[in-house]
Amino acid sequence: MAPFGKIYSYPGNFRVQRAQVVAGINGLESTKTPDFLAKFPMGKIPAFEGADGFYIAEGAAIAMYLAGSGPKAQQLLGAPTELQKRARITEWICFAETELNPQVLPAFVMCVLKYMPYSEQAYNNAANNLERALKRVDKAVDGGNKKFLVGDELTMADIMVAGPLFFGQGFLIDQKMREAAPGAIVSRQPGGYA
Numbered sequence: 327m328a329p330f331g332k333i334y335s336y337p338g339n340f341r342v343q344r345a346q347v348v349a350g351i352n353g354l355e356s357t358k359t360p361d362f363l364a365k366f367p368m369g370k371i372p373a374f375e376g377a378d379g380f381y382i383a384e385g386a387a388i389a390m391y392l393a394g395s396g397p398k399a400q401q402l403l404g405a406p407t408e409l410q411k412r413a414r415i416t417e418w419i420c421f422a423e424t425e426l427n428p429q430v431l432p433a434f435v436m437c438v439l440k441y442m443p444y445s446e447q448a449y450n451n452a453a454n455n456l457e458r459a460l461k462r463v464d465k466a467v468d469g470g471n472k473k474f475l476v477g478d479e480l481t482m483a484d485i486m487v488a489g490p491l492f493f494g495q496g497f498l499i500d501q502k503m504r505e506a507a508p509g510a511i512v513s514r515q516p517g518g519y520a
């Protein structure tokens with residue numbers, strides 16, 4: 327099936343979500359068309375297609391590509407000669423993808439989306455693993471005294487780590503974790519990490 331069309335939105339817009347539900351019911355999901363699957367065989371989002379025709383999947387890879395494509399590339403990723411800074415940023419990106427996302431996402435699927443049956447054991451495992459990871463972040467920012475994970479300015483390390491931590495609030499990050507790792511708490515309030 328050819329792509330039916332494109333809908334413009336910002337994330338979480340309920341008006342668009344209603345249209346997406348209807349599109350799903352009618353089999354018009356744009357991520358399952360042959361055209362989409364030819365470029366992105368996993369059929370998942372996020373998926374990026376540039377104006378120059380370059381396409382790439384995987385959220386972290388997309389973010390890295392965009393970070394490297396503008397005037398703030400060296401700030402966000404480190405300069406080509408700053409190998410250790412770049413390695414440190416990569417360390418945090420891997421940390422976000424392998425230590426944070428795998429805790430936050432299953433808890434979200436069980437508790438919020440309810441696609442998966444709730445398992446207390448799985449939830450507790452996720453919470454324990456996340457608490458350990460939050461303490462690691464807290465240590466890196468000296469309990470909140472340091473503003474950024476790498477160096478003295480915002481880098482991809484902060485952005486990639488802040489994403490799952492911000493998302494995890496409300497269904498996994500509880501008061502006990504906040505108290506155990508105050509510097510790792512991402513909040514919309516002034517003074518929160520990142």
Ligand SMILES: N[C@@H](CCC(=O)N[C@@H](CS)C(=O)NCC(=O)O)C(=O)O
Pocket residue numbers: 368369370371372383384385386
């Ligand atoms: N490894 C991918 C995972 C992406 C992913 O799982 N996306 C979900 C939505 S958040 C998806 O497209 N699911 C639809 C499907 O599984 O068909 C990434 O990090 O970008």
